[in-house]
Amino acid sequence: MPDSTNSKKQELILFLLLMFLLLLIFVWVYLVAPFAGMGNDLVLNLIYLVFSVYPVVILRRILGFYDSSDLPRRIWLNLFIGFGLFFVGDAAWSVWNMVLGEVPTPSAADIFYILAYVFLTAGLLRQYQLIFLSSPKQVAISSVLLWVLSIAGAVGIVFLRSGAFYLGDFIEYLYPVLDLLLAMVAFYLMRTFQQGSLGRPLWGFLALFVADFVYACLVQSGGYSFIVNDADYGRLISDVAYNLSYIVFALGFWGHYATLKYGSEPV
Numbered sequence: 010m011p012d013s014t015n016s017k018k019q020e021l022i023l024f025l026l027l028m029f030l031l032l033l034i035f036v037w038v039y040l041v042a043p044f045a046g047m048g049n050d051l052v053l054n055l056i057y058l059v060f061s062v063y064p065v066v067i068l069r070r071i072l073g074f075y076d077s078s079d080l081p082r083r084i085w086l087n088l089f090i091g092f093g094l095f096f097v098g099d100a101a102w103s104v105w106n107m108v109l110g111e112v113p114t115p116s117a118a119d120i121f122y123i124l125a126y127v128f129l130t131a132g133l134l135r136q137y138q139l140i141f142l143s144s145p146k147q148v149a150i151s152s153v154l155l156w157v158l159s160i161a162g163a164v165g166i167v168f169l170r171s172g173a174f175y176l177g178d179f180i181e182y183l184y185p186v187l188d189l190l191l192a193m194v195a196f197y198l199m200r201t202f203q204q205g206s207l208g209r210p211l212w213g214f215l216a217l218f219v220a221d222f223v224y225a226c227l228v229q230s231g232g233y234s235f236i237v238n239d240a241d242y243g244r245l246i247s248d249v250a251y252n253l254s255y256i257v258f259a260l261g262f263w264g265h266y267a268t269l270k271y272g273s274e275p276v
Contacts, residue, residue, distance in 0.1 A: 087132030094125035188218035210261030
């Protein structure tokens with residue numbers, strides 16, 4: 010047991026050091042802009058994609074602990090697909106940013122983001138179903154209700170701000186509304202997990218809500234600069250918020266992975 014505990018601590022320390030180092034490099038490149046031409050944007054986008062892909066890698070490892078017949082595997086599979094789609098969407102966003110110097114809304118990235126939320130919703134509600142033994146019909150109704158509330162909330166915000174419906178504004182506000190509702194579901198589930206390893210990843214939904222909300226507000230106000238040479242602290246805060254949200258998710262998923270791999274000893 011001591012060897013497994015030490016291995017668990019060492020792996021956690023290496024993970025945190027890597028995330029901290031990448032975050033420091035990200036902030037340094039953003040503030041100093043040491044590279045010529047599009048070099049700064051390229052480095053920033055690549056680092057962001059590393060943060061984005063890390064939860065996918067850990068979720069893939071978690072899936073390896075479950076057989077296809079295990080009910081929990083359905084939960085983690087949905088989360089794996091959801092975060093995989095997040096990564097594809099982030100890659101598409103980065104390409105748009107590098108090619109056009111600005112990312113329109115909607116763009117190809119939004120297709121993958123919206124699909125990702127479908128799978129994340131399914132993953133959380135499957136978790137709810139497994140815990141409370143709900144029927145598939147109840148889960149389906151809950152899923153539809155969550156999306157109806159999200160769409161209605163985003164539409165309401167757009168009309169309150171603009172007095173008319175604009176698709177781009179609707180999509181930008183849909184994400185934080187979805188994040189908030191998923192965070193509410195997640196925190197309800199956390200009460201059941203009692204802050205254990207299964208509950209840790211759920212903090213990521215709150216972090217993602219903050220990141221999406223900041224981004225939507227900055228884009229709507231014109232305060233988000235898509236080229237780093239023209240960037241201000243608003244974009245820095247927004248981009249760091251997204252990086253931190255992926256770190257929170259990755260750290261939470263790693264906690265469950267480490268529990269499966271090494272046992273339930275505290276780190």
